[in-house]
Amino acid sequence: MHLGAVFDLDFSLCCGQVFRWRKIGDTWYGVIGETVLKIRQTGCELEFEGANEEFVRRYFGLNDDLAQIHRCVAKDTYIKKALQQFEGLRLIRQEPWECLIGFICSAYKNIAAIEQMLKKLSEKYGKKYVFDGKEFYLFPTPESLATASENGLRECGLGYRAKYVQLTARKILDEKVDLDLLKAMSYLEAQKKLLEFQGVGLKVADCVLLFSLEKFEAFPVDVWVKRVILNHYADQLPPVMVKKMQSHNSLTNGEYLKISAFARDYFGRYAGYAQEYLYHYERTQR
DNA sequence: TTGGCACCTGGCCG
DNA sequence: ACGGCCAGGTGCC
8 A cells, every 4th residue: 555644653553552562573463353454564655464454544543634733733843843843643543442451561661571470361261363374362352351361461471450451351241331432522622531440540530542543632641741841841731830840750640631731722622643752762762 | 630559570770 | 780760640648
């Protein structure tokens, strides 16, 4: 398939929004729902197997008007540098269920550890699938995680998150929750529904909203984004708040809400896109 | 509404 | 080698 717009597969898969893709040589393999996708980019050409073009376009956000989004969020020289550095980075449309569990597991963990947890979880509770002579595992269903024992989940390295994963799976099952329905709700309504799950706070909710529910105004604030704000946008915030943020490590809910509200006001309706570029830029500058 | 702490675990760094 | 530090936070008091 020939790309009609700017896209960078590596940037999009390496910027911390997905945890289960693997690269073998110059080819990426990923499991999306019950689909195993093999994909490779060379310049403006995208070669893939396992799904049709419409599926690929949707999953990688190829229909997003990146040029317009960039124009919208390019408010200062710092973000402009980030936009330039990672040109072609797009927000992926993940499966909401996997995204929710993935980010519940992400709490207080680094990316390498999150990838390990989700790999073990999938190998233990997901269905095996052979493609291209390689083994893959579908992400475990709500049923399989709801019936898993807490200890079984802990053996995957989840620690105290095991309980949250189990409770979330059970709630989805018991209440017949269809996470896709949250797409039709407003950002705040959908956020409120997500916060009802144990183990989901503002940060995790915003990640799920941004990466799987197409709420581009979501602006997840983690330790890296906090650094970006303190180092480059402190003059836009109340000095008292900046001082408090510098004095302790974690964010209070109040601080979180103020920062994300500022970001939505400053960057506009694609604040989430801005977040992803800033986050990736901050992490790779050292 | 806000502040302070416990919490599982593993990769990384000196 | 190996102990300390730090991770894409959340829930509870």
